[in-house]
Amino acid sequence: MTKKISRRKFLLNLSMWGGLMASYGTGALYVFRYLLPEKKAKQLRKIYVAPLNGIESGKTLKFRLPDGNEALILRLGDKYTALSNTCPHLGCKVKWRKQESDFFCPCHNGEFNKEGVATAGPPATEHKDLKTYQLKTIGESLFIEVEEA
Amino acid sequence: MFDKLTKWVLERAPVNTEELKHLSAEPVPNHLKRWWWCLGGTPAYLFIVQVVTGILLAFYYVPSFDHAYDSVRYITEEVPFGWWLRSVHKWSSIFMIMSVVLHTLRVFFTGAYRAPREFTWMTGTLLLGVTLMLGFTGYSLVFEQLSYWGATVAGNMAQAVPVVGELMARMLIGGEKIANNTLTRFYVLHAGVLPVAMVVLIFLHIVLIRVHGVSQFEFRDEKGTGKTFPFYPDHFYTELIMGVSLTILLTCFAIIFPAELGERANPLVTPAHIKPEWYFFFTFRWLKITGLTFAIISTGFFFFLMFIWPFIDALIRKFKPKSEISVWIGAFAFIGILILTIWEAVAEH
Incomplete structure (x- = not known):
């Protein structure tokens, strides 16, 4: 059987339990924020790659990054591009094809243009491009920007 | 629906709510209002x-000689709301000590420790x-x-205890001097052993209170009325x-x-x-005005007397039934502690 309670008692209970839940709820929210690990903005650092004329135009230079991955630095005239050599499809290593002016993944025939954008094969279907890195030129030297570990 | x-719930967890209501509605004397x-x-x-905030602080605290201070600094300055949790932990400990002292004084001066409640007092x-x-x-x-030098002084004080002092100090600080072992030991005591001891003692204390009931104490305006009220919900809401x-x-x-952070511990300076901390001011001042060994023995003796006071009081009242000596001794001891505390608080050295 459902017990009937007066409106006064109902409002009294509502304000009391509501107030308690609101105040301790705020505390719980603070606790959640306290326990939530902070997402820190990653700091970038420059690493020296090579002298500007150290890479021939139309060719790539393989550069090992501090996190163990590799980047391919491509020079086309005065333009330098840095791309990861890991295929975003299943992790095989891509190669630069000078004749086709593209990057090719031999595992599933994935193709990427000179900016790393997927143009054919499974990476294009999945819209997965090669990861790009920022390059900086200081004087006659080329630097790559990577996230601090 | 409800x-x-x-x-459905009661079929799976057959709790007798009527019995619970009966248990929680125990009549308590009117003075509890x-x-x-x-x-x-x-x-x-x-x-x-303290348990809740302490568990939360333990998420970031590192009990090691090299990282303890930095982890506290990290909690205080970098973790969101870390300063708030640390401050609430600190202030709740201060309020807890104050309320335990006030509760002890209330129980002592109202004679609530007398038979059959000796064990309640002892717990x-x-x-x-x-x-x-x-x-x-x-x-x-x-x-x-x-805090580092406070722990050093405490370690040396423990050494001054006759016979077992050396062993006690070694056990407390985990070696010859304050080092990594000390922090680990203090951490285990603070976060494990002492809270468990506290829970067990609180449980015993409450069981004894329930067994004997709350001590009867009538104010002049309600003498002989024998008024009571239910524990739940009246006292629970209070x-x-x-x-x-x-x-x-x-x-x-x-x-x-907010809880502040002083200079990093430097064992060389x-x-x-x-x-x-203020609650040890009286022992610290007592230590300064008497000798180390005397201060240790007398403080230990004081706490021992306090522990067995219900039996001493019973002995006094056996020979002088109407005597109020206990109240006078209690007042003298309390005022003494208060004077020593204030003295230490205002004195520079």
Whole structure:
């Protein structure tokens, strides 16, 4: 059987339990924020790659990054591009094809243009491009920007 | 719908709600309506606050010689709301000690420790001791200059205890001097051993209170009326209001007087002025005005007397039934402690 309670008692209970839940709820929210690990903005650092004329135009230079991955630095005239050599499809290593002016993944025939954008094969279907890195030129030297570990 | 759900739950967890209602509605004497009779529930509530905030602090605290201070600094300055949790933890410990002391005084001066409640008093004095030890070990974990040298003084004081002092000090600080072992030991005591001891003692204390009932104490205006009221909901709500007020007070103190962080502990430089936390001011001053060994023995003896006081009081009243000697001795001891505390607080050295 459902017990009937007066409106006064109902409002009294509502304000009391509501107030308690609101105040301790705020505390719980603070606790959640306290326990939530902070997402820190990653700091970038420059690493020296090579002298500007150290890479021939139309060719790539393989550069090992501090996190163990590799980047391919491509020079086309005065333009330098840095791309990861890991295929975003299943992790095989891509190669630069000078004749086709593209990057090719031999595992599933994935193709990427000179900016790393997927143009054919499974990476294009999945819209997965090669990861790009920022390059900086200081004087006659080329630097790559990577996230601090 | 709600009735169906209740029925479903009760079929799986057959709790006798009527029995629970009966148990929680135990009639308690009318004097419990006075606010200072909530001083027993107050430290219990504060202990829960400390357990919760303590567990949260343990998520980031590193109990090692090299990282303790930095982890406290990280909690205080970098983790969101870390300063607030640390401050609430600190202030709840201070309020807890104050309320335990006030509760002890209330019980002593109303004679609530007399037969058959001797064991309730004894568990209470042990609770006071555990509370003070929790305060000391917690303060030492911060690993700033004052807490480091406070722990050093305590270690040396322990050494002065006759016969077992050397062993006690070695066991406490985990070696010859304050080092990594000390922090680990203090951490285990602070976060493991002492809270468990506290829970066991609180349980025993409450069981004894329930077995004997709350001591009868009648004020002049209600003499002979024998009025009572149910524990639940009346007294429960009183405690709840006390808890909410304390939470507000704790947050206010945490915001206005947040827990600070002094200089990093330096084992090579003793600060010019070292003082323990305020609740040890009286022992520190006593130590200064008497000798080390005498201070240790007399303080130990004082706590022992306090522990067995119900039996001493019974002995006194056996020979002088109407005597109020106990009250006078209690007042003398309390005023003495108060004077020593104030003296230490105002004195530079």
